[in-house]
Every structure is written in structure tokens, then in C-alpha cells.
Amino acid sequence: MKFTKTNIAGVDLIELETHEDNRGFFARSFCVDELGDNGHDFAVHQANLSFNHHAGTLRGMHYQAAPVGDPKIVRCIAGRIFDVVIDLRAGSPTYCQWTGAELSAQNRKSFIIPEGCAHGFITLDENSEVMYLMGAPFEANLAAGVRWNDPAFAIDWPITPSLINDRDANYPDYERQK
Structure with missing residues (x-):
């Protein structure tokens, strides 16, 4: 696994290191030790x-x-997909900054995203499927979000959405924490 730092502290882009032959390839896609060696304490919940x-x-x-x-x-x-992460950790040097990358079945890249960051994506192909390994249980009463086109973040999406649910389209403007 190859880890590339992004502009947001704690958010890395992970690329597989493949071992290929005439059958195809083999690659490790998850390893607690490699995550730890790269500064990530992560256990799948x-x-x-x-x-x-x-x-x-x-x-x-x-x-x-x-x-x-x-x-x-x-x-x-x-x-x-075009995958986006926003740093919402007040006090972080990258607070309110975003990073994004194309993730695809072909490039096999992934993002590791720490708590305190918002996440979202826009599909670039039909029939796109995204897998999440979650490090904590889902707590419906703690679910929150920010709007995809909020001027506080000025995300540069590669295309305009054609399908978005009401909840995601109507989050209020984000108010920066001090």
C-alpha cells in the first residue's frame, strides 16, 4: 500500500501495490500495521x-x-466517482479546506478520512459503487452534514449534479467555529 499525503492533515490517498502475472494481480487493500506505520489508528467496525x-x-x-x-x-x-473530504476540525491548520480525487474501479485508489471531516462524492459513471470501511458505529442522532455547494468551502466539482436528495441539497450555510 502506498500512502500519499493530501493538503488535509490525516487524509491520505492510498494506492494498491499490485503483484501481477499472467493470471491478473494480487494486492493488499487493508492492513492495520501499514495504516499504523503511516499515522492512522484504524479498526474496522x-x-x-x-x-x-x-x-x-x-x-x-x-x-x-x-x-x-x-x-x-x-x-x-x-x-x-469524484470523492471529496472537508476538514471540519476547528483548530486544525486545514480547517474548512477540502481535497478531492477521482476514485475508480480501474485506479483502485482509496481515501482514509479521520473523524471530524465531512465526506461526499459525485458519480462520474453510471452504476458506480462505493465501499466504506467504517471505524465507528453509525449513530443516527449524531448524523450531520454540510451543503455540497456551500461558499464556505468553494469545492470545485468536475460536473454539476443531476441527482441529489433534499437533505443534501438543503443543508444551511456553514458557520465557521472559532
């Missing part, structure tokens, strides 16, 4: 899948509020 019929589907920007944050590893296992 549950795994989730998100299937999306249409290109242009936007999901996010979601996070789980304290005291039970939701660290995660996100990978696109079918199709392509």
Missing part, C-alpha cells in the same frame, strides 16, 4: 456499500458529530 444508478448522483457532504466521529476508508469498486 462495519462495512457499507453505496450503489448509484446514474452519473451525476451527488451524495454528501456527511459526517458524524462528536462524541462518536466516523473515520472511514472509501474506495470505488465499480465505475468512477
Whole structure:
């Protein structure tokens, strides 16, 4: 596994290191020791899948509020997405900054995302599927989000969403914490 730092502290882009032959390839996609060697204390609590019929589907920007944050590893296992992370950790040197990358079944890249960050994506292909390894249980009463087009973050999405649910479209403007 190859870890590349992003502009947000604690958010890394992970690439597989494949061992290929005439049969195909083998690669390690998750390793607690390698995560730890790269500064990530992560244990899988549950795994989730998100299937999306249409290109242009936007999901996010979601996070789980304290005291039970939701660290995660996100990978696109079918199709392509543009994946985005926003740092919502007040006091962080990268507070209110975002990073994004194309994740696809072909490039096999993933993001590791610490608690305190919002996450979302827009599908670039039809029939895109995203796998989440979650580091904490889902707590419905702590579920929260920020709007995908909030001017506080000025995310540069590669396409305009064609499908988004009411909740995600109507989060109020974000108010910076001091």
C-alpha cells in the first residue's frame, strides 16, 4: 500500500501495490500495521456499500458529530466517482479546506478520512459503487452534514449534479467555529 499525503492533515490517498502475472494481480487493500506505520489508528467496525444508478448522483457532504466521529476508508469498486473530504476540525491548520480525487474501479485508489471531516462524492459513471470501511458505529442522532455547494468551502466539482436528495441539497450555510 502506498500512502500519499493530501493538503488535509490525516487524509491520505492510498494506492494498491499490485503483484501481477499472467493470471491478473494480487494486492493488499487493508492492513492495520501499514495504516499504523503511516499515522492512522484504524479498526474496522462495519462495512457499507453505496450503489448509484446514474452519473451525476451527488451524495454528501456527511459526517458524524462528536462524541462518536466516523473515520472511514472509501474506495470505488465499480465505475468512477469524484470523492471529496472537508476538514471540519476547528483548530486544525486545514480547517474548512477540502481535497478531492477521482476514485475508480480501474485506479483502485482509496481515501482514509479521520473523524471530524465531512465526506461526499459525485458519480462520474453510471452504476458506480462505493465501499466504506467504517471505524465507528453509525449513530443516527449524531448524523450531520454540510451543503455540497456551500461558499464556505468553494469545492470545485468536475460536473454539476443531476441527482441529489433534499437533505443534501438543503443543508444551511456553514458557520465557521472559532
